[in-house]
Amino acid sequence: MYYIKKEFEAALKDAKTHEDLKQIKASFIGKKGRVTELFKQMSYLEDEQKKEFGKNINQLKNYIENSIKRKLDEINETIKRESLDKESIDITLPARKSAFGSIHPITETIIEIEDIFKSMGFDVETGNEIEYDRYNFEMLNIPKEHPARDMQDTFYINDNVLLRTHTSPTQIRVMKEKKPPVMFISPGKVYRRDSDITHSPMFHQVEGLLVDRDVHFSDLKGVLSEFLRMYFGDVPVRFRPSYFPFTEPSAEVDIGCIICKGKGCRVCSHTGFLEVLGCGMVHPNVLRNVEYPKEYSGFAFGLGVERFAMLKHGIDNIKLFFENDIRFLKQFS
Numbered sequence: 001m002y003y004i005k006k007e008f009e010a011a012l013k014d015a016k017t018h019e020d021l022k023q024i025k026a027s028f029i030g031k032k033g034r035v036t037e038l039f040k041q042m043s044y045l046e047d048e049q050k051k052e053f054g055k056n057i058n059q060l061k062n063y064i065e066n067s068i069k070r071k072l073d074e075i076n077e078t079i080k081r082e083s084l085d086k087e088s089i090d091i092t093l094p095a096r097k098s099a100f101g102s103i104h105p106i107t108e109t110i111i112e113i114e115d116i117f118k119s120m121g122f123d124v125e126t127g128n129e130i131e132y133d134r135y136n137f138e139m140l141n142i143p144k145e146h147p148a149r150d151m152q153d154t155f156y157i158n159d160n161v162l163l164r165t166h167t168s169p170t171q172i173r174v175m176k177e178k179k180p181p182v183m184f185i186s187p188g189k190v191y192r193r194d195s196d197i198t199h200s201p202m203f204h205q206v207e208g209l210l211v212d213r214d215v216h217f218s219d220l221k222g223v224l225s226e227f228l229r230m231y232f233g234d235v236p237v238r239f240r241p242s243y244f245p246f247t248e249p250s251a252e253v254d255i256g257c258i259i260c261k262g263k264g265c266r267v268c269s270h271t272g273f274l275e276v277l278g279c280g281m282v283h284p285n286v287l288r289n290v291e292y293p294k295e296y297s298g299f300a301f302g303l304g305v306e307r308f309a310m311l312k313h314g315i316d317n318i319k320l321f322f323e324n325d326i327r328f329l330k331q332f333s
C-alpha cells in the first residue's frame with residue numbers, strides 16, 4: 001500500500017492536464033485500478049485482518065480522491081491564469097491613431113460666406129426646402145403663367161407645393177414674420193431640373209436681404225463689392241444690368257476671371273469676366289405683398305455656392321461635390 005501511495009504521488013506530481021488526471025484516476029481507483037484490486041484481495045484475509053486492511057484501503061482511496069480534486073483545482077487555476085496572461089493588454093504600446101474627417105468643401109464655403117456677412121452685421125436665417133408655389137413665385141412678383149418661371153425649371157410636389165428653386169422665398173418668410181428693418185443672409189439647398197458640368201439638380205444658394213429706410217443701389221454696390229473683395233481677394237468687380245421679377249433695377253455681378261486673370265479663356269468664354277451672383281433693389285410689389293410701409297426700401301442678392309467653391313479651388317465639374325469620392329474630398333482636409 002505504501003508503494004501504491006508513493007507511485008500515485010509521483011504520477012500526480014507530473015500531471016498537467018485534465019487528461020493526465022483522468023488516466024491517474026482510472027489506474028488507481030478506477031474499476032480495474034490498483035486500489036480497487038486491493039479490495040478484491042480482502043477475501044483471502046482473516047476477519048480480524050480484514051477490518052484493519054479495509055480501513056487502510058479506504059483511507060488510501062479517500063486520500064487519492066481528495067488529492068485528485070485538489071490537483072484538478074490547481075490545473076484549472078493554471079489554465080485560467082495562462083489565458084488571462086495571453087489576453088492582457090500592454091498599456092505601453094503606442095495608441096492607434098484615429099482618422100479625422102473634414103468639412104465638406106460646400107459647407108466650408110457656406111461658413112466662409114456666413115463669416116464675412118456676419119462681420120458686416122447680417123443675421124443668418126433658415127428657410128424651407130419644400131415650399132409653397134405662392135412664396136417661391138407669386139409673392140416674389142412671378143404670377144402663374146409668367147414667362148420668368150421658365151428661368152427655373154421646377155420640381156412640383158402638387159399644384160401648390162414644390163421644391164424651392166431658389167432661396168428667395170426666405171425673403172418672404174422672414175419679412176412676413178419680422179417688422180423692418182431686416183438684414184440677413186440665408187444659405188440652403190435649392191432644386192431645379194438642370195444638369196451639366198456647371199449645373200446640378202440640387203445645389204446651394206445664399207440669399208441676402210437688407211430692408212431699411214433710405215437704402216440705395218450704392219449700398220448694394222458697396223456691400224457686395226466688399227464681400228467679393230473679402231472672399232476672392234483683389235479682383236475687378238463689374239455690375240451688369242439684368243432682369244429678375246422680384247428686383248428693380250436688377251443686376252448681375254461679374255468678377256475678373258480667376259483662371260486667366262482677365263486675359264480671356266475657355267472658362268470665361270474669352271470675356272475675361274465670370275458671373276457670380278444676381279441682385280437688385282427689392283421690387284415695390286414684393287414689399288407691398290408683405291405689407292411693409294412705403295417708406296422702406298431694400299436690396300437683395302442671391303449667389304450659387306458651388307460656383308463660388310469652383311472658382312476659389314479651380315474645380316471644373318460640379319458633380320465632384322456630390323459623388324463623395326474620398327480622394328477628392330481629402331484635398332480639403
Ligand code: FA5
Pocket residue numbers: 152165166167168192194195198199200201202203204205207208244247275276277278279280300301302303304305306307318
Ligand atoms: C436666382 O436664383 C435669384 N433668386 C437670385 C437673386 C436673389 C437675384 C435676390 C436678385 C435678388 P439665378 O437663377 O441666376 O438667380 O441663380 C443664382 C445663382 O445660382 C447663379 O448665378 C448660379 O451660380 C447658381 N445656379 C443656378 N442654377 C444652378 C444649377 N443648376 N446648379 C448650380 N448652380 C446654379
